[in-house]
Amino acid sequence: MDFGEPEHIGMLRESIRRMLERHAPREQMAKWDVEDRVPRALMDQIRDLGVCGMTVPEEYGGTGRDILATMVTVEELSRRSMVIGTLFLMNACYGSMNILASGSLEQKQRLLPKLANGELLFAYGLSEPDVGSDLASVTTRAERKGDKVIINGNKRWCSGAEIADYIYALVRTGDPDARYKNLSLVLIPPTAKGVTLTHIPALGARGLNTNDVSFDNVEISIDDVVGGEEGWNQGWTKLAGPALEVEKLEVAAMALGIAAQAVDDAWEYSQQRRQFGKRICSIQSIRHMLADAQTKLAATRLMLYRGCWLADNDLPCSVETSMAKMFAGETGLDIVLTCQKVMGAYGYAHGFDMERHVRDMLLMPIIGGSTAIQKNNIANRMGLPKA
Ligand SMILES: Cc1cc2nc3c(=O)[nH]c(=O)nc-3n(C[C@H](O)[C@H](O)[C@H](O)COP(=O)(O)OP(=O)(O)OC[C@H]3O[C@@H](n4cnc5c(N)ncnc54)[C@H](O)[C@@H]3O)c2cc1C
Structure with a gap:
């Protein structure tokens, strides 16, 4: 067992964070949230990170399949907004992964090089x-x-x-x-x-x-x-193929990214905010809330990365990906609501990212197969008799 993060993943995180600071800073994201849009042009900056080919084999112009790196990209982009994470998913997963898994040879030759180059988006x-x-x-x-x-x-x-x-x-x-x-x-x-x-x-x-x-x-x-x-x-055979397992990881990665940013924001806030003459991070109940949130975040990350490891090694992962998706959605919600409490009124007001983290996280248990559907899958796949 090796729980260390590979060097290339650390470098990837750094380059994504730099790109977001430059092309999608927090103030800009808050404006896009109000306007209910994110420009497609942001895809050009994502493409320049060199991440679009990570789900495409080299023979079609990609850099070879790396599910962990793909999900870390979703996680890091979703720290700023799950909408930016989705922009990348529309290319690397909804597009490339599906065409690679289910397309004809002609479709692979026609579409994969453009997908690997970040030129195409699928909905x-x-x-x-x-x-x-x-x-x-x-x-x-x-x-x-x-x-x-x-x-x-x-x-x-x-x-x-x-x-x-x-x-x-x-x-x-x-x-x-x-x-x-x-x-x-x-x-x-x-x-x-x-x-x-x-x-x-x-x-x-x-x-x-x-x-x-x-x-x-x-x-x-x-x-x-x-x-x-x-x-x-x-269609059904194609839909229920390997791309479906990875789709569950995609939502888990989005949830992890939102939750990670919420924890960082609340952690930082607790050190700035003073009440009763002291920083609120010195109050035991606040410390416990943040310790809980960090622990749940770490558990979510482990479940997601284990799912990625199984998928990267072509091992069966239907149960583990369902568990990761369900856990990340439900625990992520728990985490952001805890972080919102730490920030009091400022966690509720427009103008601070926390209320957006809460609104976005509410979607995670719904999409990509609801929590109940994942539970059905886990119980069925683990062989629990129905009668
Ligand atoms: C913002 C947003 C974006 C979306 N984007 C897309 C998209 O890009 N493309 C797309 O195709 N769809 C998209 N969806 C739809 C999403 O995938 C569905 O909402 C999801 O599949 C659940 O379907 P439903 O909401 O109709 O709920 P329903 O299937 O009607 O379920 C309602 C409730 O019943 C429960 N339930 C249903 N069946 C069972 C069962 N067998 N056992 C136990 N409980 C059950 C569910 O868990 C849920 O709590 C999006 C939804 C939203 C809100």
Whole structure:
């Protein structure tokens, strides 16, 4: 067992922190939060860090798969904002990891070099107005017409749709009663004729560009069915593949980043704030709250990095990634609420990042498979009988 952080990971953290100070300082992030946007141009700065190829093999222009480094990048970017973390995910994970795992050879050759170079962003179009956890019930339909595919239906909560190059959408390609067997994944440019986007404002994750997306006779080429012709009706197998395990780590990494920044902020604040003639960090209850938060943060980090290690070594990790995702979301919420208490009224007011950390963290137990869904997965995969 080796718990030491590799040197290249330490250097990566430093370069991300420098980039954020320069191109997304705290005051700027607070403004983007109010405006509910983060510019796509920030992706250029992320690309310049050299991190976009970390999920792409060298033969396609990447630097080779490094899940730990990828998740540390998500963690560090999410310290400033999970929205910035998501920008990177839209490239390195929603795009590269999915195309690498599920794309046809032609799609890999066409898309992976651009993804590795940070030029393309993918948005997830899985959820629908009536479909959340039960993704096998999607009703958005795709029909073959020669070498074209025609799409009709509605997606909901499609984050990043306004700035994405493709929506990676799960669509019904046959009889709905067959559930898992008649699903396909397709790549739809949000600029295609017949696509309408409607922005959805939300409590947190402001700037995530979350949208309702409707498809009205949208036409794409059969080449944009994920996996090509052979990918038709194979959507579920592709969705539930290795990329799904890593997706759970992605949310855990975002939660860890938000929580880590909240702890740092509260730790620092407790040393500045004076009440009753002394710094509040000298009050035992404040010290205990911060000690609790640091301990929970350390546990979250261990669970996430263990999941990364398993994924990097191609070992089975469905249980561990579910545990990491569930723990990071729930414990992360606990951590930010504790940190908010340490900061009193200043943890609640606009103008301080703490209230944004709380709003953003509230999303973590919901997305990427809710806490309850992860618990189901853990109990099922560990063989707990249902009757
Ligand atoms: C800001 C934001 C951004 C998002 N971005 C995207 C995106 O980019 N792309 C995308 O496709 N989706 C996105 N989503 C949707 C997200 O993935 C879903 O919210 C999530 O899958 C849960 O679905 P739901 O909210 O419809 O809840 P439901 O599935 O309706 O669940 C409601 C409640 O019931 C519980 N529940 C449901 N089924 C079970 C079960 N079998 N056992 C136990 N409990 C259960 C859930 O845990 C939850 O507490 C986003 C959502 C938000 C809020």
